[in-house]
Amino acid sequence: MTLGEWVSERIVGLGILDRVSPSIGEFLRAKTPPVRRRVEVAWTVADRRRMEGAALGPAPREGAVVALCRWSTGATRDTALIMDPLAPGPGDLRYDRGGFVVTVTGRYWNRALDALADLGPGAGLAVLHTHPGSGIPEWSDDDNEADTELARFLFGEGFLTSDVPLVSLVASHTDLRGRALSLVAADRAVVMRPIERIRTLSPERLSITSTTDRVWKAGELEVPAHADRSVRVFGKEGQRLLADIHTAHVGVGGVGSLVAEQVARWGVGMLSLWDPDIVKDVNVNRSSVFTFRDAYIHRLKVEALARALPSFALVRRLAVRWSASDVRQRKELPALLDADVIVMLVDDARARHFVNRVAYAHYIPVLDGGNVIRSTAEDDADSDSAVVEGGAVRVSLLTPDGPCIWCAGHLDSERLGLAFRSEPDKAADRARGYVENLGPEHAPSVMPVNSMTAALLECRLQDILFGLSGRSIPEVHFDLLGGTLDELPRDRRKDCRQCARWQGRGDSAELPFVDA
Amino acid sequence: MSRQEIRDQAALLTRPGTVVRCVDDGENVVVILEPFTPPNAAQYNPHKLDALAFIVPSLYPDACPDATGFYVKPLTTLLASTGAEPRSTAETALLGEQWRKFSWAPKTFKWDPNTDTLATHLATIEVRFRKGD
Numbered sequence: 191m192t193l194g195e196w197v198s199e200r201i202v203g204l205g206i207l208d209r210v211s212p213s214i215g216e217f218l219r220a221k222t223p224p225v226r227r228r229v230e231v232a233w234t235v236a237d238r239r240r241m242e243g244a245a246l247g248p249a250p251r252e253g254a255v256v257a258l259c260r261w262s263t264g265a266t267r268d269t270a271l272i273m274d275p276l277a278p279g280p281g282d283l284r285y286d287r288g289g290f291v292v293t294v295t296g297r298y299w300n301r302a303l304d305a306l307a308d309l310g311p312g313a314g315l316a317v318l319h320t321h322p323g324s325g326i327p328e329w330s331d332d333d334n335e336a337d338t339e340l341a342r343f344l345f346g347e348g349f350l351t352s353d354v355p356l357v358s359l360v361a362s363h364t365d366l367r368g369r370a371l372s373l374v375a376a377d378r379a380v381v382m383r384p385i386e387r388i389r390t391l392s393p394e395r396l397s398i399t400s401t402t403d404r405v406w407k408a409g410e411l412e413v414p415a416h417a418d419r420s421v422r423v424f425g426k427e428g429q430r431l432l433a434d435i436h437t438a439h440v441g442v443g444g445v446g447s448l449v450a451e452q453v454a455r456w457g458v459g460m461l462s463l464w465d466p467d468i469v470k471d472v473n474v475n476r477s478s479v480f481t482f483r484d485a486y487i488h489r490l491k492v493e494a495l496a497r498a499l500p501s502f503a504l505v506r507r508l509a510v511r512w513s514a515s516d517v518r519q520r521k522e523l524p525a526l527l528d529a530d531v532i533v534m535l536v537d538d539a540r541a542r543h544f545v546n547r548v549a550y551a552h553y554i555p556v557l558d559g560g561n562v563i564r565s566t567a568e569d570d571a572d573s574d575s576a577v578v579e580g581g582a583v584r585v586s587l588l589t590p591d592g593p594c595i596w597c598a599g600h601l602d603s604e605r606l607g608l609a610f611r612s613e614p615d616k617a618a619d620r621a622r623g624y625v626e627n628l629g630p631e632h633a634p635s636v637m638p639v640n641s642m643t644a645a646l647l648e649c650r651l652q653d654i655l656f657g658l659s660g661r662s663i664p665e666v667h668f669d670l671l672g673g674t675l676d677e678l679p680r681d682r683r684k685d686c687r688q689c690a691r692w693q694g695r696g697d698s699a700e701l702p703f704v705d706a
Numbered sequence: 707m708s709r710q711e712i713r714d715q716a717a718l719l720t721r722p723g724t725v726v727r728c729v730d731d732g733e734n735v736v737v738i739l740e741p742f743t744p745p746n747a748a749q750y751n752p753h754k755l756d757a758l759a760f761i762v763p764s765l766y767p768d769a770c771p772d773a774t775g776f777y778v779k780p781l782t783t784l785l786a787s788t789g790a791e792p793r794s795t796a797e798t799a800l801l802g803e804q805w806r807k808f809s810w811a812p813k814t815f816k817w818d819p820n821t822d823t824l825a826t827h828l829a830t831i832e833v834r835f836r837k838g839d
Contacts, residue, residue, distance in 0.1 A: 540733075543765065603770040603817040610734055610763035611772065618798060619774055619809065687820060688768070702765050704733065 225266050226405075229370045229383045231357065232262070232553040233272040234590050235392035241275045241318050242361055249322035249363070252292035254283055256302045258309065259316040259355045260696035262552040264527035270355045270370060270385070271553050272316045273694045276302055291332065292319055303349055312698030314354030315344070324364040326402045333360065337371055341380040345373035357385070367401045389530065389553070393592035393662035396555050396654045398431065398530060409507070410434075417504055420457060424656055431655065432457035433505050438529035438554075440464045440517050440545055441536035442491050444476040444635055445559060448644035449533050450495055451479050453651070457504040462525055463492040463512040472632075476640045490514050518544045518704040531651065532556040535643075537633075539601055539609035543688075544702050546588055546595050550689040551699030555589040555654065558600070559647045563634040563670065571632070581670030583639060585646045586680070587654065593664050593682040594689035642668055709735055712762050715824050729801055734772075735762045736801055737824065742778070744835035751786040755779065759800060760831065762824065770817035771827045776834075777805035785839070793839050810834050 233241075237257065245253040257275035261268060282298035285291065294317060306313050317340075321327040337358045344350040352372065359368035368385035384403035389396065410433070413426045421429050435458050439450045442465045450461055469484035469491055484494040492512035500508050515522055518541060526532070526548060534545045534556050542558070549556040561583040567576030588594050595601045611619075646666055653659050664680040684690060692699045713728045716737045720726045724743075729736045742758035744750060756779040761772035777800050785792055791806075798807035815830050 540765070543768065603768060603819050604773050606765060606769035607763055607771065607773055607817070610761070610765070610769060611774065612732070615774075615798075618796075702768070 228267040228387065228405075229385050230267055230269045230387040230389060231272055231359070231368060231385050232269050232389040232391065234553075235390050235395070235397075236591060237273050237275060238390050240277070241272075242366075244275065244277050245318050245320045245361060246322065246363060248292075249320065251285060251290050252320050252322065254278065254292045254294050254317060254319040256294065256298060257316045257318070258302075258305060259314045259357055260312050260694065260698060261314075261353075261355050262527055262696040263524065265524035266528055267387075268370070269389075269527075269553070269696075270314075270316065270357045271694050271696045272357065274305075276305060293336075294319075299344075310698065311351075312354060312696060314350055314356050316355070316357035316359060318359040318361055318368075320361050323362055325362055326365045327360045327362045327367060329360065329367075329369075333358075337369070337382065338380045341371040341373050342378055346378060359385075365402070367403055369403075391553055391555060391590050393587065393589055393664065394654070394660055395657045396531065396589070397657075398434070398655075400434070414504065414506060417457060420504065428656065429457055433459035435531065435655070436460040436462070436529050437651075438462045438464070438526055438532045440526075440532060440534045440541060442495050443467065443535065444473065444640045445561070445643045445647075446533070446535035447477040447479045447491065447495055448640060449535065449559075449647055450499065451502070452644060452648055453533075454499045454503040454505075454508060456648070459505045459507070460509040461499065461511075462529060463495055463510065464515070464517040464522065464526075465491045466514050466516060467491050469494055476635050476637045516704050517541055518702065520703050520705055523548075523701070523703075527552055527554070529554055531654075533647065533651075534558045535560070535647075539606045540702070540704070542595060542601055543606055546601070546688060547692055547699065547701055549588045550590055550594060551692040551695045551701070553590055553694065555587065557585060557647050557650055558588055558595060559583075559585045559643050561635075561639050561643045563636070563639060565634050568634050578671070581639060583643045583646060583668040583670070584665060585643070585650050586665045587650060587663065588689075589654075590689075590693050591682070592662065593680040594686060596688040597683045597686050598665060598680040639670065709764060712737075712764075712766055712824075716762075719824060719828055731761070731801060733764045735764065735766075736760070737762055745832050746836050746838050749786050749838035750792075750835070751784045751789070752780070753786075755783060758831070759805065760827065761800075766824075767817075767819040767822065770819070770822070771824065773811060773817070775807050775809040776831050777807050779805055781806050787838075808834060 241255045241257055245255045247253055255275050255278060257272050260271045262271055278298060282295055284293045284295050286293060302315055341356055344356060345352060350356055356371045357368055358371060359366060366388060369382040372381045374381060386401055386404040388399050388401060411430055413421060413429045417429050437453055437458050439446055439461060442450055442463050450463060454461060468488045469480045471482060471485040473480050474482055474485060479495055479498045492514055496510045496512045499510055511525060513522060517526060532545055532554055534542060536542060545556055548554060562581060564580040565576045565578050567573035586598060663677050665678040667678050668675050712735045716726050716728050719739060725740050727738050736759055738757055738759045740757045742755045747753040759777040763769040781797060781804055783806050794809045795806050797804055
């Protein structure tokens with residue numbers, strides 16, 4: 191890592207300078223070398239199977255499938271979201287050289303361009319062809335020539351605009367690699383950026399694999415000796431996968447700080463943290479990171495956590511980025527879109543609505559957790575005695591093709607509307623007692639229930655990363671009084687205006703920014 | 707929906723003799739109808755209110771307009787029959803001014819972002835006025 195990269199990751203990216211001096215921050219950013227951007231692919235397992243199935247079907251001959259594609263642009267990576275493959279029909283493919291080498295015909299490209307016209311701005315194309323057999327497929331001279339001509343034709347003739355993706359993939363029976371194609375208008379040179387990482391999503395699993403074209407930093411693949419006990423669970427490959435994962439944590443209060451701490455101990459390599467609150471003395475009873483000293487000096491929760499994490503993180507080169515800004519601000523989105531998984535532990539319905547949409551529009555799974563305790567003392571901090579009347583922990587997985595928080599009934603228009611009320615207004619309504627569903631001013635909260643919430647969420651994260659259950663589990667629920675742990679069935683609403691409408695829309699999705 | 711779209715939809719609430727204006731208030735838009743004649747106007751004193759206001763979040767229609775109530779002027783809006791203040795109302799600040807807030811959670815109405823509009827929200831407010839209590 192160069193000094194410039196270090197400055198970029200550790201200082202400029204933290205947002206500290208913007209609070210101290212925006213002009214100095216701007217100056218240093220201008221002097222910092224740009225971070226190398228990575229290209230990735232994300233698709234649902236259903237679309238991947240349809241594409242690979244159709245393309246590998248003609249083996250031992252080559253096959254090809256064209257699909258639709260959109261960009262999801264993060265701070266350091268560009269992800270091509272690939273979806274809706276158009277199965278080849280009669281006349282769409284032509285075979286040369288003994289009937290084994292495939293060519294996508296003009297008829298097929300015309301069908302794809304017609305489909306694009308119905309999608310509006312932002313949509314591009316992806317083509318997957320095959321080199322049947324096992325092993326890492328090599329780009330042939332024919333492939334290079336075909337991709338070059340394809341980019342010159344589609345971009346050069348104006349069928350695709352320069353801001354939409356054109357992706358070429360080549361698959362064998364065992365491996366996949368790809369490249370994003372673009373055209374330099376000035377000299378009609380075609381730029382081919384290799385795809386370094388592939389994320390395949392389903393309600394059962396998040397599969398993340400690096401391609402042969404992945405550029406690793408020095409030492410990035412080393413597994414530290416002190417990971418011994420963890421390596422004995424998922425092996426060194428599992429530990430490398432964790433070190434390569436980037437989790438975004440929206441909300442690092444009671445439960446959120448526990449999850450961030452524990453995934454760092456587990457071996458996750460990069461964490462991004464969002465929370466606008468400062469540590470208060472009443473927070474210390476349910477976090478293993480925050481201290482009374484943090485509360486005394488009014489330290490931001492994200493800052494307290496970011497300072498603490500490196501001292502116990504399993505990964506020596508742990509990267510932490512934090513922000514005390516509202517995650518719904520436009521400037522925060524690129525950092526959020528760099529994440530592989532988002533951990534959402536916030537009460538604010540507006541932030542939950544925002545992150546929910548990001549999950550589906552940008553193909554980033556979200557683990558959404560929360561707990562509630564009902565006690566006779568919930569409105570009275572001076573109460574001598576109390577009876578716990580109920581309580582529950584919930585963890586939901588929000589991922590493409592699965593139900594969102596609106597489908598599951600955890601968010602609706604009324605709850606979202608209530609989130610826009612000012613604190614004085616809510617206090618006045620509480621005092622008058624007219625308004626239902628306001629809840630107590632300060633929710634009851636204790637360490638055992640928060641720890642349970644964090645543990646359930648981490649187990650769900652472990653499950654989707656390593657495929658332990660191999661099943662779709664949209665929601666788990668722990669009943670505090672019953673002592674029972676259940677899976678709750680949640681169905682996706684096909685007409686949901688939140689998830690179904692925006693799934694895979696990438697950069698062209700309308701997001702509910704606070705500064706819209 | 708953008709704030710401008712909220713404004714455009716609010717403009718459709720205009721009636722003869724009533725002006726509709728929208729005021730940005732943080733993440734909300736306050737829609738104000740001036741003056742406003744409630745249904746069953748004879749049950750209220752004065753019959754014609756100086757203004758009716760309700761709050762629309764910027765995420766409308768995914769977020770429903772403030773379902774906890776609405777605001778009227780003058781502050782001394784009373785029931786004509788008894789001269790008493792209407793039930794579940796209180797003086798409340800809005801946009802730096804004092805209004806009488808009707809706190810009210812409609813029991814039989816559930817907001818549907820696919821079909822409901824500011825017009826259907828206004829219709830539910832009018833249901834409250836028709837109760838005349």
